[in-house]
Amino acid sequence: MNQLGLGVAITGSGSATPAASLDNHRLSQIVETSDEWISARTGIRSRHLADAEQSLSDLATVASQQAIAMAGISPAEIDLIILATSSADDLFGTAGKIQAQLGALQAVAFDMTAACSGFIFGLVTASQFIRTGVYKNVLLIGADILSRWVDWSDRRTCILFGDGAGAVILQADERDRLLGFELRSDGTQNSSLQLAYEPQPQALLEGTTIAKGTYQPITMNGQDIYRFAVRKVPEVIEKALHRANLGVEQIDWLLLHQANQRILDAVAERLKIPPQKIISNLEKYGNTSAASIPLALDEAVREGKVKAGDIIASAGFGAGLSWGATIFEWGR
């Protein structure tokens, strides 16, 4: 797939979640729900939640430090930092704060937003800088604190989300391990899942009005998102596999955005991928949005499940609507 002769290797991973967790039993004291309902419909049993002392940049920095250590490089060698998030500490961008906290002072740093597809979109974006020969070492972070934006009185959404951060290091290499990808967007379905700004008109002077509003809690049509994910995710994985010139049987692991176990199982079934190849940790963390894929990847790597040379099919999907898949080989 790579025409330029410069390859990408993913050489380190890290992750961090807030210490405090909230299991389904305790959540049922906040909204009318039950452990049985949540675990049967989603597979989620608990989620970690950031308190007022914990910033997104702090979680992201811990995850990044672990990824940098695993890759065996120093922060000063990082050329680019991309933070995929929908819940930045600062709307002007949080990547710069992470750059400072890491001491990665040579790196250019910016945020990007593609909701729960953010990590996959970021992986492809980061790879372009390496493939063109511009940068050698890129830190890609997926991090979200969606608990800040959840309506904690809405049982249809508050049961789903948790907070966390995950990170990977991408490095230039002779052999390309990003074997194929496919990214998609469909803004016509944007209203199915939103964390939208609601303007409140404020008159400054006669004839001059500005919109002084705020972001409103997450709204979601759960059934639409469920159907969208189960239909569209297998398509992009098949397209990415085609680009990689690989068959589905050559995949070692299926690593999907950790939204709902039923979505993971349905996608695997459609692709005829056996259940033992599904990487899943959403039982402990819920849906951590842009963090979910690198968080699950890091756990699987540290458990010794994912090994160097393993082929991973990874797909993100969510608000936008956005969805995308990459096929990559882990490690070097």
Ligand code: ACO
């Ligand atoms: N506890 C108990 N009952 C509930 C709860 C709850 N937490 N939530 C909804 N219900 C009730 C509803 O009120 C409804 O009752 P009614 O029939 O009396 O009206 C009934 O359960 C069924 O509700 P549905 O919304 O139809 O439930 P569904 O089977 O669709 O499951 C769910 C809901 C789990 C959200 C499912 O639609 C889903 O997983 N969708 C995908 C959502 C998702 O993954 N989003 C994130 C992806 S994108 C991103 O990551 C940002």
